[in-house]
Each structure stands twice: as C-alpha cells, then as structure tokens.
Amino acid sequence: MTTNSNLFGNIAQDLQYNGYSIQSLSLDLPSVLALQARLAELDFSAFNQAGIGRKEDHQTDKTIRRDKIYWLDQRNELESVFLNYMDEVKGYMNQRLFMGLFSYECHFAHYQPGAFYKKHLDAFKGQTNRVLSTVLYLNPDWQTGDGGELVIYDGKDHEKELIRVAPSLGTFVTFLSDEFPHEVLPAKSARFSIAGWFRVNNSIGGHIDPPR
Structure with a gap:
C-alpha cells in the first residue's frame, strides 16, 4: 500500500524532472471519501457558472469554459478533511522542493454533458500568483x-500534446501552473473534479496577497 510519504515523494520527483505528475490516490483515503460524501449532499443550485480572470478582470465566457464551480471552505467538516490533506502536500513540497507554497484554494468543478474548458494557462510567466x-x-x-x-500540452511547443488524462475516480494530477497549457475536452457524461492551486505569498506592506 502506498503511504502518503511515498505518494508525495513520487509527486515531488515527477515535478522536479517533468514539471507534472499523475498519480492514483487510494479510494479509501479519508480525503477522497469525504469529498464524495460532500458532493453527494450538495445541492447543485449552489454551483455557479465559472468565469475567467480575477477580481475586476473576472468575466464569464461560455465560448471558453462551461463548467460550474463550488469553492471549498474549512468551515465545512467534510471539505476541511481534503483541505487539511492538501496542507500536508504543501508542507512536503516546501520541504522537498523549496517551492515556498503559502496558501491553497480549490473548488468542485461540475461539467455537464457538452461542457468543456479550452486551452489555457493557470498562471502567466513572471506572475507568481x-x-x-x-x-x-x-x-x-x-x-x-x-x-x-x-x-x-508541452510547455515550449503549445501545440504538442503530452498526455491525456481520463477523469477517473482517485486520479490526482499536479503540474506547474505557468508551464503547461491544458484543456478539458467536452464531456459526454456528468463530470466532477476538485481543481485547486497553491500560491506563494505576494504580500507587500499591509496588503495580504493571497488572503488567508
């Protein structure tokens, strides 16, 4: 059985040499079970149409993405199980790879049949959000x-496909946010995931970025 330490070590090694990692979490892992339980009890009316950009640049464009999202929060007991697990991931990556990860944010993503997310980067070079x-x-x-x-897609040749990942239960993908363009192909069945991002501390003066 793969322990957290072994799993995290495999992820760190992949990130160091490839910039991305694809692993399988144990289906009886408490964080996976908690997410399934939370998803089962959620009212889908609580999901909002996803947009692109942040704050004043945020906009909804269904030609780019059509998923609906629900942000996780420590105040919910089931959601906190996963968030605490990701805090373990953060601690390991900071110790092993000196990444300076500061905070983590994530949401459920619901792709209804026909929904997609066109090719994009999660962060731009030089912007360490x-x-x-x-x-x-x-x-x-x-x-x-x-x-x-x-x-x-390849970080240098954005037209070169590196790998396709089926959204099967327990598959866990990590990659450097500003290196790899990626997209979600149109779903033909209802598709659920947790999408998240580790950020570094960009606080200057009294302005906290990201907010805790």
Missing part, C-alpha cells in the same frame, strides 16, 4: 467514450 495546480477526479466507473479528458 499560482505556482502549482492540482486536479483530483471524482468519477467512479468513467468510461472511455465519456470524454472529458484533461489534455496537457
């Missing part, structure tokens, strides 16, 4: 014809 992206898939019995794959 998002450093490490994560995706955990929550779809049991996902079939090959169900679509919805994550496509990761």
Whole structure:
C-alpha cells in the first residue's frame, strides 16, 4: 500500500524532472471519501457558472469554459478533511522542493454533458500568483467514450500534446501552473473534479496577497 510519504515523494520527483505528475490516490483515503460524501449532499443550485480572470478582470465566457464551480471552505467538516490533506502536500513540497507554497484554494468543478474548458494557462510567466495546480477526479466507473479528458500540452511547443488524462475516480494530477497549457475536452457524461492551486505569498506592506 502506498503511504502518503511515498505518494508525495513520487509527486515531488515527477515535478522536479517533468514539471507534472499523475498519480492514483487510494479510494479509501479519508480525503477522497469525504469529498464524495460532500458532493453527494450538495445541492447543485449552489454551483455557479465559472468565469475567467480575477477580481475586476473576472468575466464569464461560455465560448471558453462551461463548467460550474463550488469553492471549498474549512468551515465545512467534510471539505476541511481534503483541505487539511492538501496542507500536508504543501508542507512536503516546501520541504522537498523549496517551492515556498503559502496558501491553497480549490473548488468542485461540475461539467455537464457538452461542457468543456479550452486551452489555457493557470498562471502567466513572471506572475507568481499560482505556482502549482492540482486536479483530483471524482468519477467512479468513467468510461472511455465519456470524454472529458484533461489534455496537457508541452510547455515550449503549445501545440504538442503530452498526455491525456481520463477523469477517473482517485486520479490526482499536479503540474506547474505557468508551464503547461491544458484543456478539458467536452464531456459526454456528468463530470466532477476538485481543481485547486497553491500560491506563494505576494504580500507587500499591509496588503495580504493571497488572503488567508
């Protein structure tokens, strides 16, 4: 059985040499079970149409993305199980790779049939808001014809496809946010995941960025 230490070590090694990692979390891991339980009790009316950009630059554009999202919060007991697990990931990566990860934010993403997210970067070079992206898939019995794959492209040749990842339950993807363009292909079945980002501390003076 893979321990957290072994799993985190595999992720760190992949990030160091490739810039991305694809692992499988144990399906009886408390954080995976907690997310499934939380998803089962959520009212989908609580999900909002996802947009692009932050703050004053935020906008909704269904030609770019059509997923709906729900942000996680420590105040919910089930959500906090996963957030605490990701805090362990942060501590390990900072110790092993000296990444300076400061905070983590994440949301459920719901792709209804036909929904997609076109090719994009999670962060731009030189802008250290998002450093490490994560995706955990929550779809049991996902079939090959169900679509919805994550496509990761080469960091230098943005037209060169590196890998396609099926959104099967327990598949955990991490990659450097400003290195790899990626997209979500149109889903043919309802598709759920947790998308998240580790950020560094950009606080200047009395302005806290990111907010705790």
